[in-house]
Amino acid sequence: MNPASAVTLAAAVRAGERTARDAVDESLAAIDERNGELNAFLTLTGDQARAAADAVDRKVAAGENPGPLAGVPIALKDNLVTRGVPTGCASRILAGWVPPYDATVVRQLAEAGAVTVGKTNMDEFAMGSSTENSAFGPTRNPLDTERVPGGSSGGSAAAVAAGMVPLALGSDTGGSIRQPASLCGVVGVKSTYGTVSRLGLVAYGSSLDQIGPLATNVADAALLLEVIGGHDPGDSTSLDRPAPEVSSHLDDGVDGLRVGVVSELMGEGIAPDVAARIRAAAEALAAAGATVEEVSIPAISACLSAYYVVAPAEASSNLARFDGVRYGNRVEAANVTDMMVATRTQGFGDEVKRRIMLGTYALSAGYYDAFYATAQKVRTVLRAEFDAVYANHDVLLCPASPTTAWRLGEKTDDPLTMYLSDVCTIPSNLAGHPAASVPFGADAAGLPIGVQILGPALGEVNLFRAAATLEAAAPDRSTIADDEEATR
């Protein structure tokens, strides 16, 4: 259950020391062993995966380069469209939909030799922080199955944490990669908005959404980001520049790096165990040669509110396309309006309905200025405050999640309490900045704690330098699982 890293595995496959087929069979066996318990995968693509692995092995035999991720099994969040493979966003309205094309990232993965083994569970349309809003039941945290894995990319985080796959892709609109990474004890990265193509990502909040890697270690996340980054003419918000080049900087260290600890995210609302680990991470960077000081970004206090106006507003518009006509399921009725109402009422879950209504309200006449326009102004102020701090700092530290993994059902009756769990991750999405969660120890119960590293737009190199340094300084991850094992 401790798979080789993706970097090591791909090198072994390229060198002919290990077959892609063997790696994929091992992944499928690990999934078979634990998916019934964890519900991390909604769809498995075993036959296609074996065929794709065999194709990689044939390339190796023929002396061709099968790519940087040769033979590496990967899991895809169910909101990434895959040609010929059902893509449902864990929603009843889209269940069984078979897309006629591949997302750009899916095409890039195939070209890099990675092998998709299945589609992972998520909060419906990526709306949630615990993966309990799936129409197909919650995913459980592999480190403690009574607890949530976080969300919305909870299936992808759980799949990596359980050793089912070395790599997975998630999407991050308000923390949906970084928060589950923190709760499951894996690495999760959301890069600068526009560095990874959104073509073929089912849209939730278009000005916030980014696809990104989940991995067991920083080097694997770096490699995966390099594969999926880069310009895509098919995405109007794709930056016209190559993928961030970060792998070559992982050994650079942090000597002279200027680090800020975000004071607004270290006090009230943050569990003491979590804050203590973030302070320990800051000390580790200082010990490695970085300068560390507290910084203040007051606009963070308004970010949660701004996010829960902007994201639902964009969602209410994006999800208008689910009308029972072009894709997904239809509930028949006497006329087209009744059909749309019946289809959407039966097809969407409660959280999706809440956000659609919230967004519709925030965009409606009379409330637009008070909510939507105000939220957009908060984004401007936030960016200006970040810019001022980044004039003197290279990266910032804060928690990825205010708490460690909570129990299933603990927050499902109170949406606002659930929303508060996104408070640490939302600022980076509103600003369009890169951020990562790296495991850095555990709480008293042995549940993993992620330290979040924030950077300015296109500051991925320094972000990964800090991530690699913290990874090297972190307590051994296996001791977390062992501790947890012992407390069960």
Added chain:
Amino acid sequence: MTSDNESPPINRDDVAKVAALARLELTEHELETFTDQLADVLEHAADMAELDLGGVEPLGTPVALENVLRADQPADALDRDEVLASAPAAEDGMFKVTSILGDAS
């Protein structure tokens, strides 16, 4: 431009109205629950007014968008049969919509 007062609380009628706009049907019980939950979130949103936002321009997207022109040349498109295969209903190479004028028989 921005509200300096408390945000307007959302009531049942507002929720019923946005549900209708969003093509959603709510039971009486759902109307009750959603009204309370949305009010919670909107009350929380009042903290945005605590920032000084006078003269601040709104930020719609993190990327400075520029119009992009391309040559007017045909390119590969999605396969029609493949697209329609996953549609709820199709006929003669087209999406089939439920009756728009009047009720279907």
